Amino acid sequence: MQNRKKYKGIIFSIICALAVATISCNKDFVRTLPDKNYTDTAKATSGERKVLYLIVDGARGSSVNSANVPNIKALLPYSIYSWVALSDPDSTRDVSNWANMLTGVKKEKHKILSDDFAGNNLATYPVFFERIKEEKPNAKIVSFSSSAIFKNKLTQGAAISQQFDTDEQIKTAVVNSLNTDTAQLILGHFNDIKEAGAKYGFDNSASQYKASIEKFDGYVGEMIDALKKRKNYANEDWLVVIASSGGGKFAIPANQDDNTVFSNTAVNTFTIYYNPKYKQRIIGKPFTGNRYLGRTVRLRDTGIRAEIDTADIFNLDDTTKFTIELKVKKNEDKFFWPSILGKRPEWSSGHPGVGWVIYLEDAYWYFEYRGTKDGDYHQCRGADLQKGRWQNLSVKCEIRAGRRYIRTYTDGVFNNELDVTESGSFSNHSPLKLGYLNGQGHGTPDVYVTDIRFFKIDVPDAVIGNYACETSISEGHPYYTFLAAYWPGTDGQGDKIRDIGPQARDFQLKGNYQWEDFNDLICPPPAGALAQFVPQTADIPAQIINWFRIPNRQAWGLDGRVWLDQ
Numbered sequence: 001m002q003n004r005k006k007y008k009g010i011i012f013s014i015i016c017a018l019a020v021a022t023i024s025c026n027k028d029f030v031r032t033l034p035d036k037n038y039t040d041t042a043k044a045t046s047g048e049r050k051v052l053y054l055i056v057d058g059a060r061g062s063s064v065n066s067a068n069v070p071n072i073k074a075l076l077p078y079s080i081y082s083w084v085a086l087s088d089p090d091s092t093r094d095v096s097n098w099a100n101m102l103t104g105v106k107k108e109k110h111k112i113l114s115d116d117f118a119g120n121n122l123a124t125y126p127v128f129f130e131r132i133k134e135e136k137p138n139a140k141i142v143s144f145s146s147s148a149i150f151k152n153k154l155t156q157g158a159a160i161s162q163q164f165d166t167d168e169q170i171k172t173a174v175v176n177s178l179n180t181d182t183a184q185l186i187l188g189h190f191n192d193i194k195e196a197g198a199k200y201g202f203d204n205s206a207s208q209y210k211a212s213i214e215k216f217d218g219y220v221g222e223m224i225d226a227l228k229k230r231k232n233y234a235n236e237d238w239l240v241v242i243a244s245s246g247g248g249k250f251a252i253p254a255n256q257d258d259n260t261v262f263s264n265t266a267v268n269t270f271t272i273y274y275n276p277k278y279k280q281r282i283i284g285k286p287f288t289g290n291r292y293l294g295r296t297v298r299l300r301d302t303g304i305r306a307e308i309d310t311a312d313i314f315n316l317d318d319t320t321k322f323t324i325e326l327k328v329k330k331n332e333d334k335f336f337w338p339s340i341l342g343k344r345p346e347w348s349s350g351h352p353g354v355g356w357v358i359y360l361e362d363a364y365w366y367f368e369y370r371g372t373k374d375g376d377y378h379q380c381r382g383a384d385l386q387k388g389r390w391q392n393l394s395v396k397c398e399i400r401a402g403r404r405y406i407r408t409y410t411d412g413v414f415n416n417e418l419d420v421t422e423s424g425s426f427s428n429h430s431p432l433k434l435g436y437l438n439g440q441g442h443g444t445p446d447v448y449v450t451d452i453r454f455f456k457i458d459v460p461d462a463v464i465g466n467y468a469c470e471t472s473i474s475e476g477h478p479y480y481t482f483l484a485a486y487w488p489g490t491d492g493q494g495d496k497i498r499d500i501g502p503q504a505r506d507f508q509l510k511g512n513y514q515w516e517d518f519n520d521l522i523c524p525p526p527a528g529a530l531a532q533f534v535p536q537t538a539d540i541p542a543q544i545i546n547w548f549r550i551p552n553r554q555a556w557g558l559d560g561r562v563w564l565d566q
Contacts (some may be wrong), residue, residue, distance in 0.1 A: 011227055015425060047237040050498035051544050052178070052227060053187045055101060057094060058194025059083055059244035061270035063204050067213040069233075071221030072242065075274040080565050082283035084272040085535040086452065087246040089261050095149060097245040097448075098536055102127045102154050104541030104558040108211065110202030117153055125557065128541035129157030132185070135550045136191040140182060144173040145189035155533040159183070161375070167192040178226040186546070187394060188223070202248025202265060239547045240274040240520065248392035259389060260288045261523045261531065271535040273543060286533040286551040292471045294490030295515050297497070298331070300446040303511030303540060306434040306497055312502050314343055314429035314454060315486055316397070318371070318404070321395040323455040323464070323479075324358070325520070327471070328365075329448040333387045335360035337442035340449055342431045344370070349441030351377035355428045357437060358393065360385070367395040367408055373424030380418045390522040392451075393467040398458035407461075411523050412468030414461060434497070434507050448518065450489035454501070469523035491515075535563060 030196040061083040063073065070516060074098045077079075085095050088106055099112040103125045107113060129141050145151050146167065155161040158486075160183075164170050174188040196212035204210040220242065227238060247268040257263045262285050299305060301323040316322055326341060337359055339347045344355025356369040365382040385391050395410040397420070404423075408415040434452075435445055451471060459479050467477060473486060486501040492515050497507035524530070542560035552558060 005221070021443070036558055045233045047315075048184075049237045049239070049548055051185045051547060052174075052223065052238060052240045053185065053544065054174075054190065054223070054242045055098070055187070056190045056193055056238075056242070057245050058191075058197045058202065058248050059213060059216070060197075060202055060250070060265055060268045061244065061245035061269065062211070062265075062268055063247075064115050064213055064244070064270050066204055067210050067217070068215035068470075069214060069220075071217045071224065072272070075224070075240065075242075075272060076395075077280050078276050078278045080273040080278060080281045080283070081271060082564050083270050084283075085243070085269045085537075086261060086268050086499065086531050087244075087267045087537045088285050089264060089267050089531075091246075092266075094147075095153075098150055098154055098189075098239075100537040101243065101245055101540050102129075104128050104131075104538055104545075104556075104560050106538050106559050109557060109559065115135075115149055122449070127154055129154050129155065129185070131541070131545060131556060132548060132550065133157050136184070136548065137183040139408070139548075141185045141187070142177055142181060142183045143187040143189070144170045144177075145172060145187075148188065148192050150157060150189055155187075156539065162263055167216070167219065169221060173224050175226045177228060178223065184548070186194055192216065193244075194246075197248040202250040208430055222533045225410065230333055233288075237277075238275065240272070241540060241542070241544065242270075242272040242274070243537065244269040244271075244537075245537060258288050258521050258524070259519070262288065266286050266487055269537065269542070273563065273565075281564070281565045283534055286525075286530060286531065289521035290469055290471060291519070292327075292522040293517075293519040294450070294488075295314070295492035295517050296489050297444070297509060297513045298448055298516055301333075301444045302436045304509075304513045305436040305511060306507035306509045307507050308433075308507055309431050309433040311430070311432035312341060313505065314432050315425075317425040317427050318373075319399075320456065321397055321399060321458040323453070323457065324460040325392060325394045325451070325453040325455075325464070325468075326358070326449055327390050327451040328385065329390045329518075329520070331446040331448075332385055334362050335445065338445035339433070339437035339442070340365075340445055340447055341432075341434055341437070341452070342437045343426075343430055344428060344437070345430050347437040347442060348437040349437035353428065353430075354426060355430060356426045358395065361448075365393060365408075365410075366405060369406070369420070369423065369500075371420065371423030371424050371426055374422050376421065378406075378418060378423065380406045380408050380416050382408040382415045383413070384412070389519055389524075390448075392523070394459075394464050394468065396455075396458050398453060408466055409461075409464050409468070412465035432505075432507075448516075450487075452484040452485075452487040452489060453483065455479055455482045456484045462478070469524060539563065 065083040099110045103110045105125045110125045111285045121220045140160045143155040143158045151163045177186050196209045199207040200208040247265050250265045313414045339357045339359045342357030345353035363384040366379045368379045370377040394410050404421045407417045483501045495509050500503045539560035540557050546562045
C-alpha cells in the first residue's frame with residue numbers, strides 16, 4: 001500500500017509540474033520552466049555570464065559514470081547532474097537528438113526526422129542561438145563540430161561555426177577559443193565515443209568504448225583548465241554544460257531490466273550543469289513501480305487452463321453487487337477474443353448462453369455478458385494492455401438510483417461504464433474457468449493471471465485505485481471481509497491454484513502445465529511521466545537561456561524545464 005501511495009504521489013507531482021504556471025504544488029516542481037526569469041544560487045554580482053556547452057554523442061550515462069573519468073567527476077561537487085538523463089525515446093537519429101539540444105523542443109515541433117531536414121520547422125522553432133541574439137544582439141557564439149550536417153544546419157546565429165575532422169581538433173579549437181575569445185557561448189560537439197560504440201559495443205565491457213570515454217574525459221580536463229586560466233576569469237561567471245545526445249543499443253542483463261524507459265540503453269544519457277557556486281544536486285532514477293515476483297502457470301492454447309466445478313458462489317444475479325480484480329501479463333501484442341476468466345456454458349461466435357467472460361481483443365480487454373432478460377450480449381471495454389507487463393484489470397457492478405452499471409478499470413483508472421439494468425441475471429450452472437473457455441470462433445490465450453480477487457460488493461473507485469498495484473490483499477484492505485474468494489495464483493507447485501478466501505474454492509489445473517518463475521515491475525509509470533523527473537536533452541536550451549537571464553517567452557513554445565541546484 002505504501003508503494004502504491006508513492007506511485008500516486010508521483011502522478012500528483014506530474015500534474016503539479018504541468019500546472020506550475022498557475023498553481024504552486026511543491027518545491028521541486030516549481031522548477032519547471034515558467035514564463036519568467038529564474039534566479040539560481042550563482043548571483044548576478046559574480047560577473048559576466050558565459051557558457052561552455054559540450055555535446056558528446058553515444059555516451060551512455062551509466063557507462064560514463066562507471067568509467068575512469070576524474071576530470072568529469074571533479075566537477076560534480078558543484079553540479080546539478082544525472083547519470084539517468086534521457087534523450088527522446090522515440091528519436092532514432094542523431095539529427096533529431098541534436099535538434100532537441102539546440103532548439104529546446106522535441107521532434108513533434110521541430111520535425112527534424114532525417115538527415116536532409118525535409119519538412120523541418122526551424123522557422124517556428126529555431127536554434128536557441130537565435131533566441132539569445134534576439135535579446136542580446138551583441139552576444140558572440142562560436143561552435144565547433146566534426147559533422148557537416150551539425151555545422152551547416154544547426155548553428156544558425158553563431159558568429160563562428162567550424163568543422164573539424166577529429167574530436168582532438170575540436171578540443172583544441174575549444175581550448176584556443178577559451179584562451180583568446182570573448183564569446184559568451186562556446187559549443188563543442190564530439191563524436192568519437194559514438195563511433196567506438198557503433199564499432200565495438202555501447203558498454204564498458206568493450207575496452208575500446210571505455211577508452212573513448214576516458215579520452216574524452218582528458219579533453220574535458222584540458223578545456224576546464226583553459227577556462228579557469230582565462231585572464232578575466234575572476235570577473236566572469238561560467239556555466240559548463242556537458243551532456244550526451246544519446247546512448248546506444250546494448251543488451252543489458254535481465255536482472256537490470258526494469259521494463260521502463262530507464263532500461264532503454266539507446267536513450268540513457270548524462271547531463272551535468274556545473275558552476276563553482278552551485279550546491280551539489282544529484283538527480284537519480286525515480287520510483288518505477290512495485291516489484292512483483294513469484295511462481296505461476298502460463299495459461300496458453302486450449303490445453304493449459306483451470307476451472308472450478310462447484311462455482312455457484314460466483315453466480316451474479318440481477319441484484320448482485322460485485323467487483324472482480326486480476327493481474328494479467330500477456331505474451332503477445334494482440335489477441336482475438338480469447339477468454340482469460342469466465343463463467344458461461346461456452347465462449348463462441350454469436351455469444352450464446354447466459355453468463356460473463358473477461359477476454360482480450362486486439363490490444364485491449366473486455367468484460368462481456370449476456371443476461372436472462374434482454375436476450376442479447378453486451379460488452380464493456382477496458383484499456384489497452386502492454387505485452388510483457390503486469391497490469392491490473394477490475395470490473396464491478398454497482399447500483400445507483402435503482403439502476404445497475406458495469407464499470408471497467410485498468411491499473412485502477414476508470415475506463416468505461418454500461419447500464420445493465422434491463423439485462424437481468426448473469427447466473428448459470430457452468431464452472432468458473434481460468435484461461436481457455438470451450439467454444440468456437442475465437443482465439444486462444446497466452447497469458448499469466450494472478451492475484452484474482454472476487455468481492456461480493458461494489459468496491460469504491462478510490463479503493464480500486466489505491467490497491468490496484470498492490471500484489472496481494474490482506475485484512476488491512478477496507479473491503480477484505482467482502483471477499484468471496486482470493487486466488488494469489490503464485491502457489492509455485494501442485495495441481496491447484498488455491499483459494500485462500502473463506503470458501504476455499506480451488507481452481508483445478510488442466511493440461512500440460514508448468515510453474516514458472518517471474519520477477520517483474522508492476523504499474524510502472526509511463527515513459528512520458530517518468531521522464532519528467534530527470535533531465536532531458538530538450539531541457540538544455542531552456543537552462544542556458546535562463547542562465548543568460550533571458551525571459552522565457554510563451555510564444556517560443558520551449559518544451560524544456562530549468563533545473564535548480566536546491
